[in-house]
Amino acid sequence: MEVWFLILVTLSVAALLRATLNLLSSAPNKKSLPPGPLTFPVVGNFLWLRKSLSELEPVLRSLHARYGPMVTLHIGSQPAVFVASPTLAHEALIHHGAVFADRPPPSTTVRLLSSNQKSIITSSAGPTWRLLRRNLTAEILHPSRLRSYSRARTRVLNMLGAELKSQPGGVVRVIEHFQYAMFCLLVLMCFGDWLEEEQIKQIKEVSRRLLLNQQRFNVLNFWPWLSKLVLRKRWKELYELRECRKRVLIPLIRARLKAKQEQLSKAKENRNDGNGDWIVPYVDTLLDLELPEQRKLEEDQIVSLCWEFLSAGTDTTSTALQWIMANLVKYPEIQERLYDEIKSVRMAYLKAVVLEGLRRHPPAHFVLPHAVKEDAELGGYTIPKDAIINFMVAEMGWNAEIWEEPMAFKPERFLNSGGGGEASGFDITGSREIKMMPFGVGRRICPASGLAMLHLEYFVANLVWQFKWRTVAGEEVDLSEKQEFTMVMKNPLRAQISSRN
Numbered sequence: 001m002e003v004w005f006l007i008l009v010t011l012s013v014a015a016l017l018r019a020t021l022n023l024l025s026s027a028p029n030k031k032s033l034p035p036g037p038l039t040f041p042v043v044g045n046f047l048w049l050r051k052s053l054s055e056l057e058p059v060l061r062s063l064h065a066r067y068g069p070m071v072t073l074h075i076g077s078q079p080a081v082f083v084a085s086p087t088l089a090h091e092a093l094i095h096h097g098a099v100f101a102d103r104p105p106p107s108t109t110v111r112l113l114s115s116n117q118k119s120i121i122t123s124s125a126g127p128t129w130r131l132l133r134r135n136l137t138a139e140i141l142h143p144s145r146l147r148s149y150s151r152a153r154t155r156v157l158n159m160l161g162a163e164l165k166s167q168p169g170g171v172v173r174v175i176e177h178f179q180y181a182m183f184c185l186l187v188l189m190c191f192g193d194w195l196e197e198e199q200i201k202q203i204k205e206v207s208r209r210l211l212l213n214q215q216r217f218n219v220l221n222f223w224p225w226l227s228k229l230v231l232r233k234r235w236k237e238l239y240e241l242r243e244c245r246k247r248v249l250i251p252l253i254r255a256r257l258k259a260k261q262e263q264l265s266k267a268k269e270n271r272n273d274g275n276g277d278w279i280v281p282y283v284d285t286l287l288d289l290e291l292p293e294q295r296k297l298e299e300d301q302i303v304s305l306c307w308e309f310l311s312a313g314t315d316t317t318s319t320a321l322q323w324i325m326a327n328l329v330k331y332p333e334i335q336e337r338l339y340d341e342i343k344s345v346r347m348a349y350l351k352a353v354v355l356e357g358l359r360r361h362p363p364a365h366f367v368l369p370h371a372v373k374e375d376a377e378l379g380g381y382t383i384p385k386d387a388i389i390n391f392m393v394a395e396m397g398w399n400a401e402i403w404e405e406p407m408a409f410k411p412e413r414f415l416n417s418g419g420g421g422e423a424s425g426f427d428i429t430g431s432r433e434i435k436m437m438p439f440g441v442g443r444r445i446c447p448a449s450g451l452a453m454l455h456l457e458y459f460v461a462n463l464v465w466q467f468k469w470r471t472v473a474g475e476e477v478d479l480s481e482k483q484e485f486t487m488v489m490k491n492p493l494r495a496q497i498s499s500r501n
Helices: 002-025 043-049 053-067 086-095 108-113 127-139 143-165 174-191 197-212 214-221 224-230 232-265 282-287 299-330 332-343 348-360 393-397 449-466
Strands: 070-075 078-083 171-173 376-378 381-383 388-391 467-471 481-483 487-489 494-499
Touching (some): 053 070, 053 393, 078 086, 086 388, 108 232, 143 449, 174 197, 174 282, 174 449, 197 214, 197 299, 224 232, 232 282, 232 299, 282 299, 299 332, 299 467, 332 467, 348 393, 348 449, 449 467
Antiparallel strands (some): 070 078, 376 381, 467 494, 481 487
């Protein structure tokens, strides 16, 4: 107990001295950080560290009402700036995109699981990040390439439909089915549609174990040298899960390499021949990729990139799909209008429903944190080199100055007012202006945003076409939220379905 007390006192004194020196050394004419509440060294930092972003959200809302569109909190050893203004977000991410495109230094556990930042999400803005991102967008996510995965989408849709039909009494708790369907589809895109269901389940099991333990592993990042002494069992568990991930994925990577070599030896092109017989899985594009330092990716790094591909798109898309279907159950008139439009082969309303779902219920209420490599200016304030910048996605999508009745679910807002029911050409990338940013915007926009929109439209359309969705007798659809890996329904959707045929 005395040792812990001495450590705490030493750290407190060191932090207090550092804060005092920083205050004394700051030039009087230097622009300051955005405003925020007074934070006492160590004590104030630990106060914010104990809270998740979802717990901070209502606090930030009140702070924005008091201080304006940018607020600074001192979280840990770094200042964290929270931006709620679409105008300021556009200025930072579009007009000054190169300056604000970096990432904060990764935590110890993230560095471990990403093979020392060899992933698109964690890499600093630079040659490696640009190469990895370009490979993904040009090789797999290009619209012409996405068409080659139609057979995989059909396979997963049929599997999902069969699972829903098999539920007793037609009452379905949808989230587990949606998560598994999205995961299967991404696995097929990543490794090829030759995989058996048992192999997919093995990958899924490891994935869920890592996600469910993420919060427990986060504590390892605070003073890693100390946690390795005090939390040795938890560190051992993390290393074991990383090894388990490798045991599951490396045989699939080696199988693809062998298949590719066999195809090349037969002088066949490993790409889609127009009939869906030859598709290029994501892992194939990584096997011959050469890093800027002129070496190929190691197996560990390919594992990290494949894992990123699977985990980044599963929960986000399945969460968004559940929120959309929940609103279609809650508002049957919207569901019936959508069914009529699909029956008439008009898809503008479908796009509007998906966009409204993403605006009203973004799967993530914050984009992944940004950082700057050097001091930058935004909104008349200084963003220092070591600051973390967070952009508040939900606040922008719920901005009453932009959206009429922002908390209502009204897909019609995305249709033009000409009476023709055509899509308004809404720019979800935020290039022209930001009204909502569920995928982020600018250089760090989610590279798979087009894939997510395709999957959401595909599954919403087919689920409404095949089934009529109603509330379960005696139950109501509860749109309350809670934070997990994404912002999910506090009470997951249960619905009564019946075949429309």
